[in-house]
Amino acid sequence: MLATLATTAVVTHAGPWAAGFGWAFLLIPIFWILVIGLIIFLVSRRRHAWMMHGGPEGYGPPWMRGASAESTLSERFAKGDIDETEYRARLEVLRSNRPNA
Template sequence: MLATFAATSVAAHTGPWGAGFGWAFILVPILWFLVIGLIIFLIVRSRRRFWAHAAPEGSYGPPWMRAGASAESTLAERFAKGDIDETEYRARLEVLRANRPNA
């Protein structure tokens, strides 16, 4: 009985490459694709989690894509800090509003 079981097991694991590899030869590349995919997934997830915690309330995403950090708000902050004067602020604001993509 044990000899029959052993012979059946060897016959089941024999593939076109002979005894040894069999179907496991295909599983090695699949395993590496899964491992690399898992690493990429974890990196993307950690970056999104970092951006969600670092963002101000009501915004999400990387700093250059947040809704709160528009060009007009940046210009208004510079004007409020005193980096630019009123004439320069109004000129730049006019250029920004003239070049709006949905205007």
């Protein structure tokens, strides 16, 4: 009788691990597979959104976007490197040679 009570107390205290791994053995790998899958899903979704909605200069992350030719030209005009007639002439050439014009 004492042995039966001791065995019952050990099994009750130890939970599912005392009777072998059973179904709980599968929970740990399933949990980590789901966590890793969720992380991969969120990273790829964020990367896709970042690549598609990059900003006014173009698509992609900020370090891959180059300054557009028009913004470079306007910066040179603002610094005083070129005068207004040269700025307008070059801007007209840039706008006429756009690939999607």
